[in-house]
Amino acid sequence: MSFLMGPALLFCPADRPERYQKASERSDGVIVDLEDAVAPADKQRARGAILAQLGAEGDVPELDPSRTIIRVNPAGTEAFEKDMHCLKHTPYRHIMLAKAESAAQLKELEGYSVIALCETALGVVNAAAIAAEPNVVGLMWGAEDLLASLGGTSSRFDDGAYRAVALHARSAVLLAAAAFGKDAIDSVYVNIPDLAGLALESRDAVASGFGSKACIHPNQVPVVREAYAPSEADVTAATELREAAAAAGSGVFQYKGKMIDGPILKHADATLRRAGH
CATH class of the missing domain: 1.10.10 (Arc Repressor Mutant, subunit A)
Structure with missing residues (x-):
């Protein structure tokens, strides 16, 4: 099944509601982030911001639920439980599970379409089992959290190229997604000013079979779109x-x-x- 909203998905911190609409307008899909983009002390306020933008009962939400993904905190954490309680009171049913590590975690998310973010050693090793779950519509991988889980210090060399272990994880997640007919999302490019490097990596994502690429800044969106648009x-x-x-x-x-x-x-x-x- 295909879940593709378009080639460029844009992260937006959940505690910055003034950016919600702009992020949606400038991308093919917005990922409202309750995890890494929000400090622990601000997470409850971020959940409140998601609820507040829904307006009165019956109002059309500011963000189109069909083009919105909510990234929730890792399963088994108190923050995750609070995230899911919040989402019960919203129309949002597309979520991204941070640090997904097992099929059992996905079984507990029945009723949601889930993008499993495989960004730890265990998550990458279990990517195929995760992709096989019926409610998983896509897989994404994350380089920096992966290297942190390995005790490493950097996913890339000084020239911007990925280290071998990151390339292995990227390939493993892509293969797992394709094996079970799910969409694959390429990881973010963290060097925001380096649009040339982003373009090169985005063209490789297209050629390799990733259906879309995640962005962390609006300026990255047109670069990704251009890479995905055939000449x-x-x-x-x-x-x-x-x-x-x-x-x-x-x-x-x-x-x-x-x-x-x-x-x-x-x-x-x-x-x-x-x-x-």
Whole structure:
């Protein structure tokens, strides 16, 4: 099943309600964050902000529930219990579970569509079992929390490239999501001014099969969108390849000196889907 709201999902701290609408307008989906973006002392105020923007009974909420994800605190914590109690009184049923680590945690979230954020060693190791749960609609991975769970100090080298263990986790979560037909969301790019690095990483996310990428600043959204939007040349090439396949009939055929078979045609189809064809 597909849960894709669009290629660029934007985090917004739950304790900054004045940013809710702007975040929604500037992205394909907003992730209202009750976890890392909110200090422990401010979490109750953040829950109150989510409730306050709903207005009077029957009012249309400020945030469209179909395009809003609430990131809740890790299962088993007091903060998580309070988050879920808050959400019972809202129309929001799309949640992101921080530090998801087991299928059992997801079983307790029946009635919610869940993006499981695999950002610890245990969560990455159990990614396939987590992805198999029926209420899981997507998987995301997180680099910095993962390295913290390993006792490491940095997920990237000085040039911005991921370390091997982070790349392994990224691949493991992507493969687990695809194996069970769930969407995969690529992790955030924390160097906000480095839009060139973000563009490079976003293009790799597209080519690798991630359905979307999370952003932490509005300026990152257009960069991600551009990476996910096929160029006119890409669309033309994919269209011509599909036309050549139709003319060739079934089976393997040669096109512009290359062997073309089923997987290559699926690559072309993915390009056309992203272009809205």
